[in-house]
Amino acid sequence: MPSLDPRRSQLVRGATPLLVLAVLRDRELYGYQIAQEIRDRSGGAFAPSEGSLYPTLHRLEADGALTAEWRDGDRGPRRRYYRITARGGSALAAHEQEWIQFSGAVGGVAFGRPSGG
Amino acid sequence: MAEQSHTDAYLERVRTELRLPPDLETDIVEEIRGHLADTTTALVDEGLDQERAEREALARLGAPDVMAERLRRAHQTRRRLFAAAGGGVWAAGTEGLYALIFGSLFLGVALVLAAVATLALSTVVHVDGRSFDTSFNTGFAGLVWAFAAERGGRAATLVVGARSRRCVGAVRWPIAAVGAGLLGWLVLGVIDLTLDWPAVVTTLAIPAGFALGALRAKDGQAPRWRAHRTWPLVLAVAGAIVGVSIVLAAVVPSAPAWQGGALAERDALYRFDRIGPDLDPSGPYPIASSSLSWVSGGPIFGSWTVDPAAIATVRDVRLELWRSIGPNGPIAADAVRPAATVPLEVVDGSADLTVNAPRYRDLSAFWLVVTGIDRAGQRVRMTDPDAVTAAFRGTLIDWFQASDTPDR
Numbered sequence: 001m002p003s004l005d006p007r008r009s010q011l012v013r014g015a016t017p018l019l020v021l022a023v024l025r026d027r028e029l030y031g032y033q034i035a036q037e038i039r040d041r042s043g044g045a046f047a048p049s050e051g052s053l054y055p056t057l058h059r060l061e062a063d064g065a066l067t068a069e070w071r072d073g074d075r076g077p078r079r080r081y082y083r084i085t086a087r088g089g090s091a092l093a094a095h096e097q098e099w100i101q102f103s104g105a106v107g108g109v110a111f112g113r114p115s116g117g
Numbered sequence: 118m119a120e121q122s123h124t125d126a127y128l129e130r131v132r133t134e135l136r137l138p139p140d141l142e143t144d145i146v147e148e149i150r151g152h153l154a155d156t157t158t159a160l161v162d163e164g165l166d167q168e169r170a171e172r173e174a175l176a177r178l179g180a181p182d183v184m185a186e187r188l189r190r191a192h193q194t195r196r197r198l199f200a201a202a203g204g205g206v207w208a209a210g211t212e213g214l215y216a217l218i219f220g221s222l223f224l225g226v227a228l229v230l231a232a233v234a235t236l237a238l239s240t241v242v243h244v245d246g247r248s249f250d251t252s253f254n255t256g257f258a259g260l261v262w263a264f265a266a267e268r269g270g271r272a273a274t275l276v277v278g279a280r281s282r283r284c285v286g287a288v289r290w291p292i293a294a295v296g297a298g299l300l301g302w303l304v305l306g307v308i309d310l311t312l313d314w315p316a317v318v319t320t321l322a323i324p325a326g327f328a329l330g331a332l333r334a335k336d337g338q339a340p341r342w343r344a345h346r347t348w349p350l351v352l353a354v355a356g357a358i359v360g361v362s363i364v365l366a367a368v369v370p371s372a373p374a375w376q377g378g379a380l381a382e383r384d385a386l387y388r389f390d391r392i393g394p395d396l397d398p399s400g401p402y403p404i405a406s407s408s409l410s411w412v413s414g415g416p417i418f419g420s421w422t423v424d425p426a427a428i429a430t431v432r433d434v435r436l437e438l439w440r441s442i443g444p445n446g447p448i449a450a451d452a453v454r455p456a457a458t459v460p461l462e463v464v465d466g467s468a469d470l471t472v473n474a475p476r477y478r479d480l481s482a483f484w485l486v487v488t489g490i491d492r493a494g495q496r497v498r499m500t501d502p503d504a505v506t507a508a509f510r511g512t513l514i515d516w517f518q519a520s521d522t523p524d525r
Binding site: 001025030031032049050051052055056058059062063069076077078079 | 145148149150152154155156177180183184187188190192194196197252280297303
């Protein structure tokens with residue numbers, strides 16, 4: 001499990017709430033699984049900083065975007081599973097829209113492509 | 118003692134720096150411990166030895182202080198703080214009300230038991246009703262309020278701590294200061310109360326009780342209070358009341374009490390020269406009170422109907438206010454002259470006047486007597502000296518600004 005390029009980590013940091021909500025859209029996961037899921041979905045290109053993953057999860061929970069529940073593991077210790085809420089679903093949709101606009105704008109500036117608006 | 122592992126040391130540092138409610142700290146530490154275990158296992162599977170895998174897992178989480186601070190900020194949001202403040206006010210109100218109801222019932226039962234015990238003991242030891250000053254009731258009621266405030270302060274602190282995700286130690290002083298300040302402002306300068314010294318002391322105990330409750334709150338306590346072991350406490354309080362009554366009866370000299378009989382005897386007892394002039398002690402009196410009223414914190418309004426023939430035989434007719442011990446109690450032993458006198462001007466067979474009696478701090482109960490000087494030069498009573506009570510009503514600031522009666 002190689003460590004990520006610091007520049008990528010910097011880029012990913014602001015998008016951590018979006019990434020967390022996105023991987024929780026369809027199922028419940030606990031913290032380590034969330035980090036792995038993001039890494040797997042990105043093809044190993046990036047993963048959220050582990051130091052910011054838990055503060056992000058707890059912030060989203062405080063904001064009502066996630067709920068959490070402790071469950072006993074099959075073999076290991078009990079885990080805290082996170083589930084997206086209706087408010088989290090709305091926040092995810094908003095984050096996605098912002099990201100599309102932002103990435104389009106960045107592409108426009110960097111590569112001369114017109115922004116998708 | 119086994120050497121502490123890197124993981125344990127890291128998590129201990131996180132816990133120390135979190136400064137969140139203990140239950141929440143435990144959950145967070147357990148969650149991070151699970152994450153570290155998963156990461157370490159994965160790194161070992163990739164070929165690292167246990168020691169290096171553990172160090173790498175910790176390095177990925179970053180400095181424990183930074184991690185703890187981020188987690189604390191995630192929990193201690195401003196939205197939660199505002200919601201917690203509202204919850205704290207609600208908790209203080211409901212818990213205070215609950216404690217007030219319970220405290221009143223508790224005190225009522227204790228007083229009944231004390232009364233029964235006093236009655237039973239009165240055949241054995243010297244104790245009578247007069248040793249139980251009516252101001253005790255005010256004091257007891259005030260203590261119930263102070264108790265309710267203490268419960269309210271405690272509940273507010275626990276609820277604010279839990280809802281704002283702060284440990285109780287971080288919120289107890291601000292809540293004690295704000296709550297006691299607010300209650301202090303209310304009881305000192307806003308709320309009109311019937312006041313005597315016990316009421317003043319116990320009213321001041323209300324903000325103090327709130328502060329005490331807030332400062333005594335501890336992490337892990339339940340916000341809702343439950344009355345446990347009530348009956349032993351009721352009996353203890355009833356016993357204390359009986360004990361105090363017996364001690365007071367033994368050490369406090371009783372004021373003279375008129376036990377019935379001729380009004381002339383009562384006059385002698387209370388230092389009126391005589392009923393007069395030349396009246397039948399059973400009445401009717403030349404001056405009769407037809408109406409008497411007073412307003413909260415304000416003056417007394419009185420109206421007297423006067424027999425012109427009788428009044429013609431006296432001069433210097435005046436209303437006298439004699440400070441008494443409690444409502445319907447005897448004139449105070451140290452009252453050597455009226456607390457206040459007001460000339461009574463008779464116009465067309467009646468007299469109306471206004472007396473500013475409640476402004477005297479120690480004039481919580483008094484006798485109203487109309488007197489005049491007869492031809493022999495003696496001041497004689499012209500009315501039935503009914504005991505009339507009035508109370509000092511006002512704020513505590515009014516109380517502290519008022520003066521005592523000049524009758525001593």
